[in-house]
Amino acid sequence: MANSLRGAGAITGLGMTPMGRIYGKTTNELAADAVRAAIADAGLTKQDVDGLLINAGITGFTGGGIGLGLQNYLGMENLRLLNHMNAAGSTAAQMVQYATLAIDAGMANHVVCVFADAPLAQGTSAGAAYGGAARSSGRPKGIAGLHAAAGYFGANTPYALAAQRHMALYGTTQDQLGTIAVGQRAWATKNPLAQMRDPITLEDYHNSRWIIEPLHLLDCCLVSNGAVAVIVSAAEKAKEMPRPPVYVLGMGQGHPGDVNRSGSEWETETGAKLAGETAYRMAGLGPADVTACELYDCYTYTVLVTLEDYGFCQKGEGGPFVEDGKLGPGGALPTNTGGGELSAYYMWGMTPLSEAIIQVRGDGGDRQVPDNSVVLCTGNGGNLSYHAALILSPERN
Amino acid sequence: MTTETPSKPIPEPDDASAPFWEGSLEGKLRLMRCTACGIARLPAREHCDACLSTEYEWFDASGGGSIRTFGVMHQKYHPGFYDELPYTVAIVELDEGPRLPTNIVGLAGKKAEVGMRVIVDWERHDDVALPKFRPA
Numbered sequence: 094m095a096n097s098l099r100g101a102g103a104i105t106g107l108g109m110t111p112m113g114r115i116y117g118k119t120t121n122e123l124a125a126d127a128v129r130a131a132i133a134d135a136g137l138t139k140q141d142v143d144g145l146l147i148n149a150g151i152t153g154f155t156g157g158g159i160g161l162g163l164q165n166y167l168g169m170e171n172l173r174l175l176n177h178m179n180a181a182g183s184t185a186a187q188m189v190q191y192a193t194l195a196i197d198a199g200m201a202n203h204v205v206c207v208f209a210d211a212p213l214a215q216g217t218s219a220g221a222a223y224g225g226a227a228r229s230s231g232r233p234k235g236i237a238g239l240h241a242a243a244g245y246f247g248a249n250t251p252y253a254l255a256a257q258r259h260m261a262l263y264g265t266t267q268d269q270l271g272t273i274a275v276g277q278r279a280w281a282t283k284n285p286l287a288q289m290r291d292p293i294t295l296e297d298y299h300n301s302r303w304i305i306e307p308l309h310l311l312d313c314c315l316v317s318n319g320a321v322a323v324i325v326s327a328a329e330k331a332k333e334m335p336r337p338p339v340y341v342l343g344m345g346q347g348h349p350g351d352v353n354r355s356g357s358e359w360e361t362e363t364g365a366k367l368a369g370e371t372a373y374r375m376a377g378l379g380p381a382d383v384t385a386c387e388l389y390d391c392y393t394y395t396v397l398v399t400l401e402d403y404g405f406c407q408k409g410e411g412g413p414f415v416e417d418g419k420l421g422p423g424g425a426l427p428t429n430t431g432g433g434e435l436s437a438y439y440m441w442g443m444t445p446l447s448e449a450i451i452q453v454r455g456d457g458g459d460r461q462v463p464d465n466s467v468v469l470c471t472g473n474g475g476n477l478s479y480h481a482a483l484i485l486s487p488e489r490n
Numbered sequence: 491m492t493t494e495t496p497s498k499p500i501p502e503p504d505d506a507s508a509p510f511w512e513g514s515l516e517g518k519l520r521l522m523r524c525t526a527c528g529i530a531r532l533p534a535r536e537h538c539d540a541c542l543s544t545e546y547e548w549f550d551a552s553g554g555g556s557i558r559t560f561g562v563m564h565q566k567y568h569p570g571f572y573d574e575l576p577y578t579v580a581i582v583e584l585d586e587g588p589r590l591p592t593n594i595v596g597l598a599g600k601k602a603e604v605g606m607r608v609i610v611d612w613e614r615h616d617d618v619a620l621p622k623f624r625p626a
Contacts, residue, residue, distance in 0.1 A: 220565065232499060232500055232501060232502035233499050233501050233502070234501070234502055234504050235501065235502070235503065235504035235506055235507040235534065236501070236506070236507045236510060236532050236533055236534045237501075237534065238499065238500075238501025238502065239501060239532075239590055239591050239592070239620075239621075240591045241499040241501075241568070242498065242499055242500060242501055242620050243579055243580075243591045243592050243593050243620075244498075244563055244567070244568065244571045244574075244577060244579055244593065245579050245591040246563075246565075246567040246568065247565075247567065249565060250561060250563070250579060253561035254559040254560060254561050254579075254580075254581060255559070257559045257560060257561055257604065258558070258559035258604055261559070261603070261604035261605070262604070302564065303562070303564040303565075303576070304564060304565045305561040305562065305563045305564060305565055305579070306561055306562035306564070306576075307561065308561075352539060352540070353532070353588065353589050354529070354530075354531065354583075354587045354588045354589055355583055355587040355588075355589070356587075357589075360559060
């Protein structure tokens with residue numbers, strides 16, 4: 094029997110600000126720009142919106158991030174749904190999930206989900222925006238201080254260590270990771286919103302400096318200022334609205350945790366497996382039905398391991414699976430078709446979600462995929478700790 | 491003060507970890523073990539994260555383990571590490587089960603490898619010693 098939530102909700106509005114090294118706006122102002130654009134895109138007025146879900150980026154931790162105060166900043170009165178959510182990079186997909194559940198339950202009609210971040214300051218490096226804790230003075234407290242004492246810093250370290258283990262267990266190569274970076278850059282050359290639009294070769298990849306072996310600079314995502322907002326509505330209403338509906342056919346989450354002892358396989362077996370099983374079951378679909386992927390890609394390795402856990406290939410075969418370039422333009426499984434977080438913009442889970450909406454609507458222009466009937470959109474956060482999935486389609490059935 | 495070479499971040503004992511650091515000064519890798527389910531853990535909290543029991547005992551681990559995974563750090567994060575770049579940062583899985591972030595020392599030109607057998611090698615500081623590991 095079909096799940097009643099399959100196709101119950103649809104994304105009806107998308108608003109995006111310029112992204113990258115853009116300065117001079119607070120996160121509230123960026124969020125307001127994205128929300129205004131999303132409401133206009135959906136053909137709604139502010140008064141039609143009765144739900145607001147908010148996700149601050151890294152500035153939610155370092156200061157200056159959006160929060161519940163955004164409601165009053167936007168002058169939204171009598172909301173029926175409101176929360177400030179943070180499950181790291183999985184939040185964007187999760188916001189769409191909770192919005193869909195609330196709408197299906199009759200708790201709201203049109204829910205705005207918004208992400209905004211502005212970690213980049215003029216004249217500072219991208220790395221400075223995210224490595225802040227490493228520079229804090231004073232002694233770290235207790236056993237947790239072993240990380241800093243070992244020089245185990247940032248997100249780069251756990252992802253490099255995860256990739257290293259995959260390479261050791263399965264023979265995954267640097268060339269295979271590099272192929273992902275090259276393919277996504279090729280997509281980015283076709284995306285006017287992308288921050289990095291010059292094509293790269295595998296040689297460029299190998300020549301890019303080491304961050305932490307086995308990750309080169311070109312294995313790592315960008316850092317961006319900007320905001321993205323999406324509107325979720327009931328599917329019944331969506332078909333009367335101006336833009337092509339993006340139906341939510343499947344939803345799932347998986348959060349494996351890391352108990353930090355023998356038995357955990359956090360490095361190579363991610364929450365994508367559990368999230369995928371749930372989302373595929375709701376949608377009545379499987380990996381063979383997916384025509385394009387928009388996968389959270391904080392690192393090249395994240396893409397590779399995520400593809401395995403969604404069943405596009407066997408565990409450990411992600412390297413051989415990607416090495417023919419099938420993820421890039423003209424390939425058999427178009428993936429991260431706007432350039433992703435590696436080459437386009439880093440809006441946490443809104444990066445894959447915004448590109449999925451563009452593709453499902455058929456708005457991809459030069460980068461439109463040949464078949465947009467089933468798009469898998471994922472979010473990942475923490476150290477491969479938090480995962481959420483959406484299966485999106487232009488068709489409700 | 492501003493002219494001093496920046497020092498590395500050295501952990502400060504807290505209530506939960508004090509016996510661990512006391513052990514470190516004696517060259518003992520002192521861990522907690524849940525007396526309800528028997529699972530060993532690093533001393534980060536009073537309860538066992540496997541079964542939530544608050545019953546535990548302290549014991550001295552063997553100091554042996556293996557490299558779960560590692561990386562070679564090139565990025566400048568903390569000034570205290572600038573002189574050592576690139577350095578090997580690793581997760582070592584102790585034979586008793588817990589994993590800890592650490593550095594692999596004494597490689598003498600050898601490369602670290604996933605699965606490599608290692609043994610604790612204490613790095614002494616004023617009021618704590620840090621558990622580093624070298625090839626066994």
